[in-house]
Amino acid sequence: MNLFLTDPNRAYYLHEIAKLTSISAGNIRRELKIMVKSGLFQSYRQGRLVYFIINQDTVLFEAVKTLMKNASVSANEDIYGQALSWVSKPTASSLPKEIYCQTRDIFLARLQSFAERLEIKIGTDAYLVAAVAGEIGNNSFDHNLGNWPDLPGICFASSPNRVVLADRGQGILKTIRNVRPQVKNDARALKVAFTEVVSGRYGEKRGNGLKFVSSVVSDKNWSLRFQSGRALLELSKEKKLKITEMPGIIRGCLAMLKY
Amino acid sequence: MTIKLYKFGDFLISRPAGRDAYLSAKAYLLNKKADAIELDFEKIKVLTPSWLDEFLMMLKKDYPEAEIKYRPSDNPTVISSLKTISQSP
Numbered sequence: 001m002n003l004f005l006t007d008p009n010r011a012y013y014l015h016e017i018a019k020l021t022s023i024s025a026g027n028i029r030r031e032l033k034i035m036v037k038s039g040l041f042q043s044y045r046q047g048r049l050v051y052f053i054i055n056q057d058t059v060l061f062e063a064v065k066t067l068m069k070n071a072s073v074s075a076n077e078d079i080y081g082q083a084l085s086w087v088s089k090p091t092a093s094s095l096p097k098e099i100y101c102q103t104r105d106i107f108l109a110r111l112q113s114f115a116e117r118l119e120i121k122i123g124t125d126a127y128l129v130a131a132v133a134g135e136i137g138n139n140s141f142d143h144n145l146g147n148w149p150d151l152p153g154i155c156f157a158s159s160p161n162r163v164v165l166a167d168r169g170q171g172i173l174k175t176i177r178n179v180r181p182q183v184k185n186d187a188r189a190l191k192v193a194f195t196e197v198v199s200g201r202y203g204e205k206r207g208n209g210l211k212f213v214s215s216v217v218s219d220k221n222w223s224l225r226f227q228s229g230r231a232l233l234e235l236s237k238e239k240k241l242k243i244t245e246m247p248g249i250i251r252g253c254l255a256m257l258k259y
Numbered sequence: 260m261t262i263k264l265y266k267f268g269d270f271l272i273s274r275p276a277g278r279d280a281y282l283s284a285k286a287y288l289l290n291k292k293a294d295a296i297e298l299d300f301e302k303i304k305v306l307t308p309s310w311l312d313e314f315l316m317m318l319k320k321d322y323p324e325a326e327i328k329y330r331p332s333d334n335p336t337v338i339s340s341l342k343t344i345s346q347s348p
Contacts, residue, residue: 135307212307
């Protein structure tokens with residue numbers, strides 16, 4: 001539908017649509033047949049090809065245009081749901097390329113561009129948002145580089161007032177157990193990661209990143225949801241750190257910052 | 260001796276970039292002996308504790324006797340990163 005709404009004056013033939021949308025010609029033919037019958041589309045033959053064009057004279061045209069516009073807004077707002085679905089699946093699926101950063105270089109380039117656009121809207125707080133997102137995203141690369149269980153890289157997406165980051169890496173528990181083998185579960189591992197200076201990279205004196213995240217989120221009255229394995233950490237505007245056990249398990253980490 | 264950090268870029272975010280910046284500073288900017296080293300954050304847009312930690316860790320290892328000073332900055336990421344680093348044991 002988006003294809004036809006982008007340029008409503010343009011007609012397409014069946015295999016052209018299939019090629020542009022990566023949907024099988026059979027499925028497209030079946031759907032178009034219904035829509036021609038409803039009056040939303042018109043078809044005509046030119047030589048050996050049958051062309052389809054959206055009918056701008058029908059009352060359905062404006063309704064569909066509005067519906068698609070709203071659907072696009074909700075898709076943008078549901079970036080958390082999209083990331084959650086990606087980290088919840090037992091086997092890796094691909095992400096839309098605009099939110100998938102396979103390498104750190106791609107992530108950092110997109111983060112910089114995001115921060116520069118955000119600065120126009122919210123001023124220097126955009127730098128803090130970028131620093132927080134940078135620490136979470138870089139953490140994923142620092143702890144999984146060369147050791148991704150399936151798909152390398154992270155999901156980095158934004159919509160107004162929020163940023164979502166996710167990875168299908170080893171998760172906080174496995175990382176923390178490198179230096180604290182006695183840590184029993186995901187909830188305890190999250191608590192350690194956000195409140196103690198400890199790095200999962202054995203032999204390295206590190207571990208400030210998530211403490212910095214926690215401190216900035218509290219100072220700015222933002223909120224953060226950070227899930228790893230079965231545990232969800234929530235840092236609310238009331239500056240309370242709450243960790244709960246979730247019914248479902250996720251691979252790696254999933255974070256949403258609201259600013 | 261003053262190191263102007265913007266010479267490494269104005270988005271100082273990742274650990275590998277902090278490490279790389281230090282190695283470059285050591286090769287081209289730092290003297291073999293220094294009593295005091297000052298970090299200047301002017302023109303920096305984003306600084307994270309990870310970048311700074313990596314840079315400082317190697318600096319302190321190579322110059323254990325040098326006093327490390329920080330030029331005041333009103334950038335919120337610089338202030339927050341320095342606060343986090345200073346609380347680290």
